[in-house]
Amino acid sequence: MFYMIVLCAATASMAQDVTTMWPYVYPDFKTGTVYFINQRTLSAPVNIHLLKSSLHYLEHDNIKEALTSDIVLVQVNEDKYYMRDNQLMRVVGGDSIGFVAELVTVDFNAIMETGGAYGSSSNVQATRKLSSLEIGGINITNHMELKSKKDAGSLMPLIKKYYIVTANKVYPANRKGIEFVLPEHKQAAFKQFVKQHKINWKRPDSLIELLEFFNY
Secondary structure, three states: OOOOOEEOOOOOOOOOOOEOOEOEOOOOOEEEEEEEOOOOEEEEEEEEEOOOOEEEEEEOOEEEEOOHHHEEEEEEOOEEEEEEOOEEEEEEEEOOOOEEEEEEEEOHHHHHOOOOOOOOOOHHHHHHHHHHOOOEOOOEOEHHHHHHOHHHOOEOOEEEEEEEEOOOOEEEOOHHHHHHHOOHHHHHHHHHHHHHHOOOOOOHHHHOOHHHHHHO
């Protein structure tokens, strides 16, 4: 029986506009703790950079980027981010065995659409357009300078996805995505579980119920 569901407060929601000059989750760097695979820890002002789903931190007033492959967990106030598939995924709910994760990134498909934010029509054009822009935390790495230009950037279109994360695998939190990667002998049980629990694929709190199927 599934138990110990922990719902985390959604403090990572983007209250501010995400722009080329401030492509971060939080409106400013916040005190956080980073846990690395070698058991080293770092306590510093941190933020999640949405262009590459990477961790930025302040060293004095300089913005640094932590090596993605070394990160295990990032704790920022109520928010926890685990590194999975080289991306920082925020824990929505679950326990130490498995959890539902939220991933927010820049929506490159929207950038590529003709008449979109940048008028791009191909992946090459979108990439060139982005590379020609000043990107906060990349081209500008001084914290105070970046904050002074915070409102001068272009809006960045975002996309939000949810995942079921177990000890050994990351599943996209949608019916087709899960059925595609599940072994055949588990397909019938999965369909029965979804029907019995009336899973609402658009609600993160409903997705948490899926952890019972994967972890117990």
